[in-house]
Amino acid sequence: MSHKIISLFSGAGGLDIGFEEAGFEIAVAVEADSSCCDTLRRNCPNLIVLEGNIEDFSSEQILQAAGLKPLEAALVIGGPPCQPFSLAGNRLGLDDPRGHLLKEFIRVVRETLPIGFVLENVRGLLNWDNGSAKELLLEELSKPIEFNGQVYQYKVADPKVLNAVDYGVAQKRERVFFVGNRLGLPFKYPEPSHVPCEQAMLLNKPQHKNVWDAIGALPHPDEPSETAQRVAQTIKGRIASHGY
CATH class of the missing domain: 3.40.50.150 (Vaccinia Virus protein VP39)
Incomplete structure (x- = not known):
């Protein structure tokens, strides 16, 4: 195949x-x-x-x-x-x-x-x-x-x-x-492999990963640029207006 x-x-x-x-x-x-x-x-x-x-x-x-x-x-x-x-x-x-x-x-x-x-x-x-x-x-x-x-x-x-x-x-x-x-086969979506932390022990599954899990081992970043600081000031308003 x-x-x-x-x-x-x-x-x-x-x-x-x-x-x-x-x-x-x-x-x-x-x-x-x-x-x-x-x-x-x-x-x-x-x-x-x-x-x-x-x-x-x-x-x-x-x-x-x-x-x-x-x-x-x-x-x-x-x-x-x-x-x-x-x-x-x-x-x-x-x-x-x-x-x-x-x-x-x-x-x-x-x-x-x-x-x-x-x-x-x-x-x-x-x-x-x-x-x-x-x-x-x-x-x-x-x-x-x-x-x-x-x-x-x-x-x-x-x-x-x-x-x-x-x-x-x-x-x-x-x-x-x-x-x-097109083979006529049924399809089953995969079951979640990770769950919220309060359910992890009960369901014996890994808990949801967070940002620190993903980037915690990276070296310390440089100081943010002026552009990054300016964009950061717009985040609160963007969340209020658009939800993200």
């Missing part, structure tokens, strides 16, 4: 790293931000990076760059820009041009026919416009696909919000995940 992945909206490669650590190989990365592309190329010199808007790349071009044919990829993964659905933003959703990138993810899945897919986004996507974005994704990702005289269909699990802190990351970061496969 193939372990090659098509990565969309790759950013600096954070999601890709997780899949690589799980034993997969990133065959191609598609990313529009030039700085992110520079980071990907620097960290992964052998990675094929398609730099540009995903709308400008056909699925055939993406497959060709990855050295794959339809049905051969293990997964298509990605997190389309989340600002249109963020609880801290204007929440324009599908009316925002970036919201249409959800449809580009669907397009690539349907035309490349990987064994499965993983899409992640902010939890605000679930309830935008009374759930219309969620229903669009579930409906479109579940539609039958005809290819070379055969019909394929993805079995899509109910989307679920997972919090990174529950899996050993020193950050409370909630994201909703949409997972599906």
Whole structure:
């Protein structure tokens, strides 16, 4: 079975790293931000990076760059820009041009026919416009696909919000995940590996990590620059206005 992945909206490669650590190989990365592309190329010199808007790349071009044919990829993964659905933003959703990138993810899945897919986004996507974005994704990702005289269909699990802190990351970061496969197999989301400190002994699991766990061993920092001090003064107001 193939372990090659098509990565969309790759950013600096954070999601890709997780899949690589799980034993997969990133065959191609598609990313529009030039700085992110520079980071990907620097960290992964052998990675094929398609730099540009995903709308400008056909699925055939993406497959060709990855050295794959339809049905051969293990997964298509990605997190389309989340600002249109963020609880801290204007929440324009599908009316925002970036919201249409959800449809580009669907397009690539349907035309490349990987064994499965993983899409992640902010939890605000679930309830935008009374759930219309969620229903669009579930409906479109579940539609039958005809290819070379055969019909394929993805079995899509109910989307679920997972919090990174529950899996050993020193950050409370909630994201909703949409997972599906065309083998008809049921999917079960992983159980949390870490729990709040008051539950750790009772459940016999490690407690949530904190910032000190993550960076406590680093050397003492230099004195903050004038720019850093100026930005720090805006944090309180930003939290009050936007929640972050």
